[in-house]
Amino acid sequence: MLNKEPAIAVTGLRKSYGPHLVLDGIDLTVPQGTIFSLLGPNGAGKTTTVQILSTLLKADAGQIRVAGHDLAAEPDAVRAAIGVTGQFSAVDDLLTGEENLRLMADLLHVGRGRRRQTVHALLERFDLADVARKPVAAYSGGLRRRLDLAMTMVGEPRLIFLDEPTAGLDPRSRRDLWQTVRGLVENDGVTVFLTTQYLEEADQLADRVALLSRGALVAEGTPDQLKRLIPGGHISVRFADETALTVRIGDAGIVDSLRSVLEQLDAREAEVAGLSVHTPDLDDVFLALTGDAPAAPTAGVGSPAGPAIPAGPAIPAGPAIPAGPTLPTSPTAAVITTTTATTTATTTKDPAR
Numbered sequence: 001m002l003n004k005e006p007a008i009a010v011t012g013l014r015k016s017y018g019p020h021l022v023l024d025g026i027d028l029t030v031p032q033g034t035i036f037s038l039l040g041p042n043g044a045g046k047t048t049t050v051q052i053l054s055t056l057l058k059a060d061a062g063q064i065r066v067a068g069h070d071l072a073a074e075p076d077a078v079r080a081a082i083g084v085t086g087q088f089s090a091v092d093d094l095l096t097g098e099e100n101l102r103l104m105a106d107l108l109h110v111g112r113g114r115r116r117q118t119v120h121a122l123l124e125r126f127d128l129a130d131v132a133r134k135p136v137a138a139y140s141g142g143l144r145r146r147l148d149l150a151m152t153m154v155g156e157p158r159l160i161f162l163d164e165p166t167a168g169l170d171p172r173s174r175r176d177l178w179q180t181v182r183g184l185v186e187n188d189g190v191t192v193f194l195t196t197q198y199l200e201e202a203d204q205l206a207d208r209v210a211l212l213s214r215g216a217l218v219a220e221g222t223p224d225q226l227k228r229l230i231p232g233g234h235i236s237v238r239f240a241d242e243t244a245l246t247v248r249i250g251d252a253g254i255v256d257s258l259r260s261v262l263e264q265l266d267a268r269e270a271e272v273a274g275l276s277v278h279t280p281d282l283d284d285v286f287l288a289l290t291g292d293a294p295a296a297p298t299a300g301v302g303s304p305a306g307p308a309i310p311a312g313p314a315i316p317a318g319p320a321i322p323a324g325p326t327l328p329t330s331p332t333a334a335v336i337t338t339t340t341a342t343t344t345a346t347t348t349k350d351p352a353r
């Protein structure tokens with residue numbers, strides 16, 4: 001692959017299943033050595049995209065270059081340069097982790113001498129040495145995904161497709177896998193094309209994110225650029241008397257809104273037990289741009305459980321003055337909800353980031 005050529009360059013990708021149009025003219029570019037995340041709800045066409053880019057499925061139309069090769073003209077060269085790890089792990093349950101890796105090395109014609117070294121290095125690298133001699137049937141979901149990734153790396157791919165790699169994993173295993181994926185990019189310079197339904201996963205891992213909705217990419221950019229696409233966010237105030245209110249951040253921005261809220265609280269000598277600021281996250285962007293609800297992360301990842309505070313454009317506009325502890329509305333902030341403190345959900349950033 002030429003040094004500057006993107007790992008993936010796609011224009012006008014279209015695909016239908018019979019009358020069902022799934023991809024309606026997708027354009028995307030993934031620079032080498034970066035993580036690109038295709039984000040979309042169930043059935044948006046993420047797996048279809050991965051299958052096309054990894055030569056498993058034919059596109060109906062489009063110019064596609066992967067790993068420096070034209071996909072239609074040189075599918076074998078593309079296949080030799082990529083690795084694919086799917087939602088459904090390809091590992092053999094009856095074999096041990098080590099045997100699975102050896103089998104993969106044999107399939108890829110890794111010479112006998114090098115095979116031993118390769119398998120050993122991957123077991124160490126993916127933190128699988130302790131369980132190498134155990135049958136995979138006894139592995140946890142997280143271990144299995146790590147083995148799956150290690151098997152993908154036997155072929156030393158320059159580009160890896162990860163199709164919903166952490167679906168069904170517990171939060172801890174999900175974070176471990178994120179760390180492993182980051183390592184592949186940082187240490188090996190591998191390019192990663194990741195599909196996910198988890199907004200937090202895209203936020204944590206991806207250099208660039210594209211939102212796929214109803215066959216089209218509705219937005220593309222860095223996570224921060226996407227978050228800037230929508231205004232707002234909110235400030236949550238919890239009072240000593242167990243009531244709470246949520247104040248929408250207006251066009252004037254966080255600092256002015258916060259100042260205005262604090263001044264008003266001060267003027268009223270309100271007894272405040274806690275205050276938090278929620279800046280827009282990818283969840284808000286997704287909701288605003290697609291109208292679709294993305295997948296709820298499993299417990300412990302993303303927003304804490306509890307009733308969701310409407311986000312972004314879903315927040316009713318205008319100064320709705322609720323019952324209970326009221327603050328005068330101002331040009332910079334409008335009260336949007338009051339609740340009892342115990343039922344208020346506040347979205348916070350992942351501290352582990």
Ligand SMILES: Nc1ncnc2c1ncn2[C@@H]1O[C@H](COP(=O)(O)OP(=O)(O)OP(=O)(O)O)[C@@H](O)[C@H]1O
Binds near residue numbers: 022040042043197
């Ligand atoms: N072989 C097929 N034949 C007909 N329709 C299909 C086929 N494969 C997928 N589809 C349909 O195409 C659409 C896109 O499916 P795809 O699996 O690409 O979505 P996805 O975004 O990966 O969803 P998920 O997150 O559920 O995996 C869905 O409506 C699906 O039902």
